[in-house]
Amino acid sequence: MFGRTKEPAAPAAPEGRPTAAPGAGKGRPTPSRAEREAANRRPLVPADRKAATASSKDALRAERRRVQLGRINGEEKYLALRDRGPVKRYVRDVVDSRRNLGEFFLPFVLVLLLVQLAVSSSGNSVLFLASYALLYVGLIAVVVDSLLLRRTVRRRVTAKFGADALVRTGVVGYAVMRALQLRRSRIPKPQVRRGDAVG
Known part of the structure; x- marks a missing residue:
């Protein structure tokens, strides 16, 4: 009662959370909302509209050229829906490996x-x-010749992919239409030579 008054104990810091030294910070002020919005703002109308239009046209032209080359070379992601899939690729190889009378x-x-x-x-x-x-x-x-090709395609696709692939993908008509085209004008271009064995 008449003894010395004890000083209140400082609250203990929670475990796992380091105590920050007084005066220490991240070294830069926190940007305000207005500053962050200003940094992300882009002009709706570019300063040089003619240059922006020209660069946009060049980018579109390059993209179209890339898609066209991808389709010609048979890259799967650039192909039309009717040309996609392993069954269609296999049928193209079967058609391109034989000499078709329809192309002549x-x-x-x-x-x-x-x-x-x-x-x-x-x-x-x-x-x-x-x-x-x-x-x-x-x-x-x-x-x-088209009837012979039809029979060949049906037999080989059924043996490799099953009978369901014939109905699901419509490969017979696809094969006949490709066989009627000139070899140089086929898209995707042939990936095999005439006479090559197609497994």
Whole structure:
């Protein structure tokens, strides 16, 4: 009662939390909200609109070129939906590895038309009828070759991917349409040579 008064004890710091030394900080003031918004602000209209438009057009042109090259080279992410997937890639390889009569049909028809024009001016009806007969013979040959390709594709796709892949992906029509195109104009371009074995 008459003894010395005890000084109150300082509150203990919570465990695991270091006590900051007085006067110590992060070394820079905390930015205000207005300063942070000003740093993130971008002008809606650029200062040089002509240069900005030109650079935007260049970027779009480069992107389109990259997509086009990707489609031509068969890169999966750039392909159209009808060309995507391992089944379609396999069918393309099967078609491109064989010699298809359909790809020669269009040049054959153009040559026959030129022959018919030349023959009709000369008045030779025998040659004119012979050119028509050749046209029908070529058409029948293309139909027969397409039927053989159809059977080959059905058999090989079923053996490799199962019968469900035929219905799910529509590969038979896809194969026939590709076989009717000129080899140089096919997109994606052929990844195998004629006569290569496709597993």
